[in-house]
Amino acid sequence: GEDxxxxxxxxxxxxxxxxxxxxxxxxSSTYLYWYKQEPGAGLQLLTYIFxxxxxxxxxxxxxxxxxxxxxxxxxxxxxxTGDSAxxxxxxxxxxxxxxxxxxxxxxxxx
Amino acid sequence: GAxxxxxxxxxxxxxxxxxxxxxxxxxFQATTMFWYRQFPKKSLMLxxxxxxxxxxxxxxxxxxxxxxxxxxxxxxxTLTVTSAHPEDSSFYICSAAGTGNGYTFxxxxxxTVV
Numbered sequence: 001g002e003d004x005x006x007x008x009x010x011x012x013x014x015x016x017x018x019x020x021x022x023x024x025x026x027x028s029s030t031y032l033y034w035y036k037q038e039p040g041a042g043l044q045l046l047t048y049i050f051x052x053x054x055x056x057x058x059x060x061x062x063x064x065x066x067x068x069x070x071x072x073x074x075x076x077x078x079x080x081t082g083d084s085a086x087x088x089x090x091x092x093x094x095x096x097x098x099x100x101x102x103x104x105x106x107x108x109x110x
Numbered sequence: 111g112a113x114x115x116x117x118x119x120x121x122x123x124x125x126x127x128x129x130x131x132x133x134x135x136x137x138f139q140a141t142t143m144f145w146y147r148q149f150p151k152k153s154l155m156l157x158x159x160x161x162x163x164x165x166x167x168x169x170x171x172x173x174x175x176x177x178x179x180x181x182x183x184x185x186x187x188t189l190t191v192t193s194a195h196p197e198d199s200s201f202y203i204c205s206a207a208g209t210g211n212g213y214t215f216x217x218x219x220x221x222t223v224v
Contacts, residue, residue: 008212035154042146042156042169088213097119098148098203102112102212 006101013109018076020104022089029091034074037086084108112138116216131189131219133204140206143187148201194223
């Protein structure tokens, strides 16, 4: 069945890089997304990648896509306390469907 | 694992009619349900948060008389778009907060109002 998997927790020291991993099952998805949720807020779209791309970089964010292994990762360079949030991976196999992972809670250690 | 079933996945309705979207938690009790609306390639906007048995808490700018949310049981929450208009056309998605199990999302509903 369709599923998106990601670990629930990640702790990283301030200044280090954070890498959040995600695996998905539907190879037909043309878009893959990373969302950020801060306490009390909605889901903010951080970045997305087309399935025909391997990598996308946007300032401190780097998204890597391994389509063969159906593996997506989000790297946050120089992690700051403001990066503390829940990060959701999602795939969109078609226009009327989006499948989210359960979210990775990123905790920043001083 | 925890599953939220959202129906319908796609609906087309005439302007002025009402549409109901359902989210059911299939194998867990969803004490809190979140309803989101997404515009193309944009963030998911939180519309409201509902707790089972109580009135939903709506975010600023969301009309509670237009977007009726009911969360009468621990396994079912509904969003009714009343007197729908073309500007209500969007992608709606629900999410249930798990107890130590992360968030579980429905797969979304594409609403088109003609």
